[in-house]
Amino acid sequence: MTIDSYPTIESLIGGTPLIRLQRLGPADRNNIVLLKLEGQNPAGSVKDRPALFMIQEAERAGRISPGDTLIEATSGNTGIALAMVAAIRGYTIKLIMPENMSEERKTAMSAYGAELVLVTKEEGMEGARDLALDMEARGEGVVLNQFSNPHNTLAHIRGTGPEIWEQTQGQVTHFVSSMGTTGTIVGTSTFLKEKNPDIEIIGLQPADGASIPGIRRWPKEYMPAIFDATRVDKVMDVLQEDAENTMRALAKEEGIFCGVSSGGSVSAALALERTVRDATIVAVICDRGDRYLSTGVFTEPAER
Numbered sequence: 001m002t003i004d005s006y007p008t009i010e011s012l013i014g015g016t017p018l019i020r021l022q023r024l025g026p027a028d029r030n031n032i033v034l035l036k037l038e039g040q041n042p043a044g045s046v047k048d049r050p051a052l053f054m055i056q057e058a059e060r061a062g063r064i065s066p067g068d069t070l071i072e073a074t075s076g077n078t079g080i081a082l083a084m085v086a087a088i089r090g091y092t093i094k095l096i097m098p099e100n101m102s103e104e105r106k107t108a109m110s111a112y113g114a115e116l117v118l119v120t121k122e123e124g125m126e127g128a129r130d131l132a133l134d135m136e137a138r139g140e141g142v143v144l145n146q147f148s149n150p151h152n153t154l155a156h157i158r159g160t161g162p163e164i165w166e167q168t169q170g171q172v173t174h175f176v177s178s179m180g181t182t183g184t185i186v187g188t189s190t191f192l193k194e195k196n197p198d199i200e201i202i203g204l205q206p207a208d209g210a211s212i213p214g215i216r217r218w219p220k221e222y223m224p225a226i227f228d229a230t231r232v233d234k235v236m237d238v239l240q241e242d243a244e245n246t247m248r249a250l251a252k253e254e255g256i257f258c259g260v261s262s263g264g265s266v267s268a269a270l271a272l273e274r275t276v277r278d279a280t281i282v283a284v285i286c287d288r289g290d291r292y293l294s295t296g297v298f299t300e301p302a303e304r
Helices: 048-060 077-089 103-111 124-137 150-167 183-195 240-254 260-273 289-295
Strands: 018-020 032-037 069-073 092-098 115-119 174-178 200-206 234-238 280-285
Touching (some): 032 150, 183 200, 200 260, 240 260, 260 280
Parallel strands (some): 174 200, 200 234
16 A cells, blocks of 8 residues: 555544434334434534535635634634644634633644634624634634635535435435534535425524523524525524433433533434424434533533
8 A cells, every 4th residue: 555545634524423312212103313423523523524625625716725824713613623624734723712612622722733812701702703804804814714604514515414315325304403603504404405305404593591502593693694594494492401411311321422512402303203203313413522521511410
């Protein structure tokens, strides 16, 4: 074998497994609930896919080249993924994020060599997004802008959607995904609906008062430009308690160690499963649980 015939780390992005729930469900209605394990990506989340795709496409378009500085606003997973891809391909990267995000996320970004710029909890992701654009306007680097970049969506049209279709042998009937930047749900829906328009796409947003990393209820003026409401058949609200309880149950009863938004996705998938028959429901496990340990969410409320 020649040296070029061996894989590199970026070749491991995508191709994640699809597994079935064993103990949490489903009820006996000839249904099956399947989970797409995106935490198996090398930087640990579904965001590895668009991170690689956005950088590759920006290179092809001549917007960036190795040695340049990238800037991005992030709540965590996209930042970690972009920091990894920047390290692979030779970029400097500055990541702007709210200060209240988990320490594991901040540490992971720094480990990949990213420079962190923190905004206050009150400024939130909206403030982070505004600051990223201001920094670009001052000539400090190039913003890939996951919220308006069509290649965020295209990564799932070409990757996540086809994988789910092939892994279920075209039997998928429902797709459940949290909505943050909305790239995952819009891109996957675009592909699946082309294969079968009857597949139901369910998007998740936080219920009033809930604060779930990776799931957002955006103000109208900050709604991601890539969001296409016609690609989502139904929007469900996720309660904080349901997301956290399901996340803990997945670890204890299924051996699936994931984050809070993933718990929300499975909670919604199980609620949906109780209302349908002969369904193949796919939910996205968007990341791993190890980047939330310092937040205390894996401790039962009574023990805190």
